[in-house]
Amino acid sequence: MTFLPRTAVEHLRLKRGSACLALALLVSAPAAAQSPKVGDPPEASNMRLVGFNDLQGRSAYQPTIHHQGNRWIAYIGHHGGTDDIPKPINPITGQAEFNGTSIIDVTDPAHPKYLRHLPGQEGTYEGGGGQMTRVCDGKDLPKGDANAVYLLRTFGGAAHEIWNVADPANPKLVVRLDGLKDTHKSWWECKTGIAYLVSGVSTWRVRRMTEVYDLSDPAKPVKIREFGLPGQEPGSAGKVPTELHGMISTGPEGNRVYFGYGTNKGGVLQIVDRNKLINGPKEPTPENLRAPVVGEMEMSPLNGAHTTYPLGKMTIPQFASDKFASQRDMVMIVDEGLINECQPGEARQMIWFVDATVEAKPMVVSSYSVPEESGKFCQRGGRFGSHSSNESMAPVFFRKLAFITWFNAGVRAIDIRDPYHPKEAGYFIPSITEATDKRCIKVDGKDQCKVAIQSNNVETDDRGYIYVVDRASTGLHILEVTGPARAIAGLPAN
Amino acid sequence: MRRIATIAAAFGIGAAAALLFYLAPASTGPATTIRPVWTETKWPFPMDQWGEGKAFQCKAADCGAELNLYIRPKIGFCSSTTGVADDSELDRLSDFDFMNGATVAFGEGHAIDVAWMKGRLRAYAIRNQVRSRTTAISIAYNNDSDALVATVVVNDGQPAAVEPIVIAFLNGEVVRRWVATTLGL
Numbered sequence: 001m002t003f004l005p006r007t008a009v010e011h012l013r014l015k016r017g018s019a020c021l022a023l024a025l026l027v028s029a030p031a032a033a034q035s036p037k038v039g040d041p042p043e044a045s046n047m048r049l050v051g052f053n054d055l056q057g058r059s060a061y062q063p064t065i066h067h068q069g070n071r072w073i074a075y076i077g078h079h080g081g082t083d084d085i086p087k088p089i090n091p092i093t094g095q096a097e098f099n100g101t102s103i104i105d106v107t108d109p110a111h112p113k114y115l116r117h118l119p120g121q122e123g124t125y126e127g128g129g130g131q132m133t134r135v136c137d138g139k140d141l142p143k144g145d146a147n148a149v150y151l152l153r154t155f156g157g158a159a160h161e162i163w164n165v166a167d168p169a170n171p172k173l174v175v176r177l178d179g180l181k182d183t184h185k186s187w188w189e190c191k192t193g194i195a196y197l198v199s200g201v202s203t204w205r206v207r208r209m210t211e212v213y214d215l216s217d218p219a220k221p222v223k224i225r226e227f228g229l230p231g232q233e234p235g236s237a238g239k240v241p242t243e244l245h246g247m248i249s250t251g252p253e254g255n256r257v258y259f260g261y262g263t264n265k266g267g268v269l270q271i272v273d274r275n276k277l278i279n280g281p282k283e284p285t286p287e288n289l290r291a292p293v294v295g296e297m298e299m300s301p302l303n304g305a306h307t308t309y310p311l312g313k314m315t316i317p318q319f320a321s322d323k324f325a326s327q328r329d330m331v332m333i334v335d336e337g338l339i340n341e342c343q344p345g346e347a348r349q350m351i352w353f354v355d356a357t358v359e360a361k362p363m364v365v366s367s368y369s370v371p372e373e374s375g376k377f378c379q380r381g382g383r384f385g386s387h388s389s390n391e392s393m394a395p396v397f398f399r400k401l402a403f404i405t406w407f408n409a410g411v412r413a414i415d416i417r418d419p420y421h422p423k424e425a426g427y428f429i430p431s432i433t434e435a436t437d438k439r440c441i442k443v444d445g446k447d448q449c450k451v452a453i454q455s456n457n458v459e460t461d462d463r464g465y466i467y468v469v470d471r472a473s474t475g476l477h478i479l480e481v482t483g484p485a486r487a488i489a490g491l492p493a494n
Numbered sequence: 495m496r497r498i499a500t501i502a503a504a505f506g507i508g509a510a511a512a513l514l515f516y517l518a519p520a521s522t523g524p525a526t527t528i529r530p531v532w533t534e535t536k537w538p539f540p541m542d543q544w545g546e547g548k549a550f551q552c553k554a555a556d557c558g559a560e561l562n563l564y565i566r567p568k569i570g571f572c573s574s575t576t577g578v579a580d581d582s583e584l585d586r587l588s589d590f591d592f593m594n595g596a597t598v599a600f601g602e603g604h605a606i607d608v609a610w611m612k613g614r615l616r617a618y619a620i621r622n623q624v625r626s627r628t629t630a631i632s633i634a635y636n637n638d639s640d641a642l643v644a645t646v647v648v649n650d651g652q653p654a655a656v657e658p659i660v661i662a663f664l665n666g667e668v669v670r671r672w673v674a675t676t677l678g679l
Contacts, residue, residue, distance in 0.1 A: 127575045205582050238597045239590035265543035301543035338570045344676070345545075345569025345640075442678030 035381050035450045036432050043375070046426030046485035047413060050465065051478040053112040057088050057435045058099045060469030060476065061131035062185060065106065065392070065461040068137075068149055072461060073168050074112070075135055075151055076102040076469055076476065078120060080128025082437050085473075090117045098122050099129040101153050102476075103168045109465050109478045115169040121156025128156050132183065132198075135165070136190035136218075143193070143217035150174065150218045152195065154183040160197055162218045174218050182207035185246035185307075187257075192216065194224075194278060196247050196257060201226060203234040206243035210259070212278060225282035229261065229268065233284040242266040245306050245336075248391060249274060254310070256294075262304030263336045264349055264385075269308050271295035271331075271359050295359035299333070302347035306336035307389050311399055317418045329357045330419045333364075334404060337385020340439050341450075342378035349385035351404055353419040368422045370409045375429075381450025382439035382472060383407035387457065394462040400488050401425060401481065403466055408452040411468045413485050426485040429453055430470065430477045437472040464491050530659050531556040532563070532668070539592060544568055548672055550663070557659050559651020564592050565644040565669065567676050572641035578614040578634045585616075588632040592645040596621040597630065600653070608664045609673075611635040611642070615661075617653035629653050631660060640677055 042049060059079040066073050078099035081087055087096040092114070100120030105113040120130030132154040138144035151163045151171065159178035163171040181200030188195040193216025200207045209228035213221050226233075229241035247259040255275055261268040276292035299305060311330040319326040335349035342348075350369035356362040369386075370377070377384040390403045397403070402414045402422075410429030414422050430453050440449040456471035466479040481489060530552050537546045547566020554560045568587060578584055581603045590597055603616030613635025620628050631646040631653050646660050663669060673679070 123575070127573075205585055207583075207586070237599065240586045240588075243586070343569075343678075345567065347543075445674070445679050 035379070036452055038432055038434055038436075040431055042431045043410070043429040044427065046481060046483045047411070047428040047466070047479050048482050049428070049430075049477060050480050051106070051108075051110045051112050052475060053104055053114055054433070054435060054475040055102050055469070055473075056090055056114070056117060057085065057473050057475075058102065058117075059125070059129075059437070059471050059473045060102070060456060061129075061471070062133050062388075062457050063459045063467045063469050063476070064133040064135050065459050065465075065467055066135040066149070067462060068168065071105055071107045072109075072463070073115075073165075074102075074104040074106045074467060074476070075133040075153075075165070076104065077131040077133045077153060078102065078129040079126055079131060079471065080121070080124040080156070082473065083124060084437070086124050092117065100155075101130050101133060101151070103165065103171070104476070105168070106461075106465070106467070106478060112476065112478065116171065118153075118163070118171055120154075121158055123156055126157075130154050130156065130161075132185050134186060134188040134195075136188055136193075138166075138218075140190040141193045141216050141218065143220075148218075152186065152188050152215070152218075154186075157182040157200065159183065160186070160199070162215070162221075175221060177211075177213075177221060184208055184244075187247050187249050188215065189249055189251050192252060193218075194249070196249060198244055198246055204228065204232055205234070205236060205240050206232045208244045210244060210247065224278055226284050227277065228284070228289065229270070230286040230289045233286070233289060236286070242268055242304075245304070246308075248307075248309060250310055250312075254312070256310065258308040258310050258331060260305030260308035260333065262299070263306055264304040264338045264346055266301050267299035267303050267305035267333065267335065269297040269299070269305055269331065269333055269354060269362060271356060271362065295356060295362050297354065297356075297362040297364075299352070299364070303335045303349060303352070305333050306387060307332075307334040307391070309334070309389050309391060309402070311416070311419065314399055314419060316420055318420065325357060327357075328355050328419075329359070330354065331356050331362070332389065332402060332416070332419070334386050334389050336387045337383045337407060340382055340441050341380075342372075342384060343441055346385075348372075349387075351386050351389070351402075351414070351422075353416070353422060366420050366422055368404075368414055368424070370406050370412060370424075370427075375409060377409050380408045381452035382454045384409060387455075390458050390460045390466070392460045392462075394460065396462060396464045396491070397460055397489055400490070401485065403458045403460060403468075405455040405458045405468065407454045407456070407471070410453060410455045411458050411466065411479070413466075413481060415485075415488055417488065425488055426481055426483075428468070428477070428479050430455065430468070430474060432472075433474055436470070436474045439472065464489060528558045528659065529556055530663065532663055535562075537564075539564070542591075544589075548669075552659070552663075554650060557651075557656060559656055560649040561651070561656055561660065562647045562649075563644060563660065563663065564589065564646075565642060565664075567673075568641040568643055569677075570639050572634075572636040572639050574636070574639040577612055577636045578641070581614070581616060584614045584632060584634050587634040587641050587643050588616075589643055589645045590632075593618065593620050593630040593647060594628075600629075606633065606635065606661060608633075608635045608642075608661065609670055611637055613642075615657065631657065633660070633664070637673070637677055637679070642673060
């Protein structure tokens with residue numbers, strides 16, 4: 001692979017949009033090719049490309065899709081820039097800007113319109129940018145400005161920020177919570193304003209832990225408490241438990257917060273009583289950290305918990321006739337693969353389904369992994385393994401299809417109607433472009449680099465569109481399900 | 495004195511000997527007369543998320559105290575930007591499970607250099623040891639985002655006295671060659 005000078009790359013990016021849509025029509029089965037090439041068609045089954053945006057060539061992490069008035073707006077968090085392009089040019093302003101947040105009007109998903117790039121923290125890769133996004137309407141928040149729309153985002157690892165994005169093309173900073181050492185994938189309850197912020201408070205023994213905030217009035221954040229696994233708190237000694245990755249709350253109705261610790265190793269699923277967490281004793285002592293915990297499951301040390309997605313009570317088809325426990329309380333855990341090309345240091349990362357009907361004793365009952373041999377993914381370049389799931393609980397896909405990013409194996413649509421027997425219903429592996437960044441491993445002391453898609457994060461909207469973003473700077477792909485996968489979701493045939 | 499009181503409270507009377515041993519003036523003998531001989535031994539720990547590493551032993555007659563050193567990589571577990579910047583990061587990386595008991599740091603750690611890499615070292619007292627004069631050293635250093643974590647269990651020796659021996663061994667050909675192979679350098 002020859003890397004073109006930056007100006008040439010930008011030129012090609014501007015010309016690429018229409019070509020990508022044309023390529024979408026050329027769909028093939030998974031190729032046995034070792035490393036994809038520019039010009040190769042996407043690989044797909046029961047999913048198809050609807051629209052594309054190159055995100056100005058910025059490495060992307062979390063997309064949040066928000067129904068804002070009569071528009072649909074995508075807020076997409078970015079990692080920092082690359083060594084080759086640490087500060088990409090924003091074609092709208094003509095300025096070089098550190099990666100931050102892309103704001104895109106996706107009302108017409110076939111023609112996404114880039115509205116604004118909101119720069120983030122200086123730095124490359126995970127050392128900069130603004131990876132995380134959550135959005136709440138002011139009219140939903142108990143003390144919010146009814147005319148405002150609030151974007152909660154990270155500013156590199158150093159801070160959380162709230163912006164008023166009522167006019168998404170002209171965001172206004174509302175507040176910043178800074179002085180942190182590593183932020184990440186937070187959760188914000190729009191109806192209560194309670195936020196679970198993945199932070200790095202300097203006195204804690206881990207880079208990431210939880211700060212619980214009342215953001216019901218985003219302009220006046222009120223800290224409720226700090227939280228983590230016992231042994232992580234200030235003043236403790238000895239072995240440091242696995243650090244936090246993220247959490248999902250079911251709000252006051254469900255009264256549970258599902259915390260995931262571990263990323264790719266030493267995973268822990270922690271089920272917490274939300275009310276006790278918020279209203280219980282707040283001093284971070286081991287006793288107080290244990291008090292709200294209703295269940296905890298240590299995974300195999302070989303796997304981590306990037307995303308812990310509660311599916312709630314589901315009728316399990318094979319138990320449907322049972323007079324006892326025919327419904328089960330299910331949680332999906334998604335690991336994150338970190339290592340390129342299946343190299344030493346990491347076991348295969350995948351997704352797990354946990355039966356947490358008895359909350360104190362959750363148990364893994366099934367798993368799903370993309371068959372490596374189906375695409376020779378360990379040889380394609382970059383990471384191969386699961387990373388993240390959609391986190392929307394909109395009815396269109398909830399408890400029917402889960403979308404999981406799998407780095408160089410693209411995004412996978414998993415039929416989860418029977419979570420004891422999950423199965424693949426479709427997939428889409430986007431094409432690489434001239435903007436796709438290389439991924440390297442060391443061979444005999446030298447970098448051996450390949451270019452492959454690195455589907456990083458995914459989100460869905462209420463309409464049934466799927467938004468996949470690329471860690472290797474390829475951009476945003478807007479997809480829809482087709483054929484049998486579409487039937488699973490109950491969407492009209494297209 | 496506050497540190498001493500903290501350790502004493504954490505360990506109880508049973509480990510008082512270890513604490514006093516640590517606080518005693520360091521012998522000058524080992525630094526000038528010892529001839530370290532390190533022998534590779536079988537990796538003694540069960541499989542965990544980091545897999546197996548290398549184990550080495552230096553007998554008391556050769557190192558002034560019996561040293562059991564365990565080293566393994568933790569791939570992608572370190573910040574390539576900040577490295578092992580402080581004791582919090584060292585504690586996060588450390589293999590406390592290898593120390594055969596609960597640990598309490600004797601004090602703050604300090605920066606070290608190993609070959610082209612930088613890192614940090616800290617000494618720990620071990621609770622519930624049959625041998626009350628057992629201590630441990632944890633060392634972590636990094637090559638980009640990959641950490642190398644060494645744990646040294648010290649029997650009848652002072653961490654400060656054996657530290658130069660350990661650092662010299664980590665800088666030696668055996669470990670450097672293994673690091674290069676393991677990290678694909």
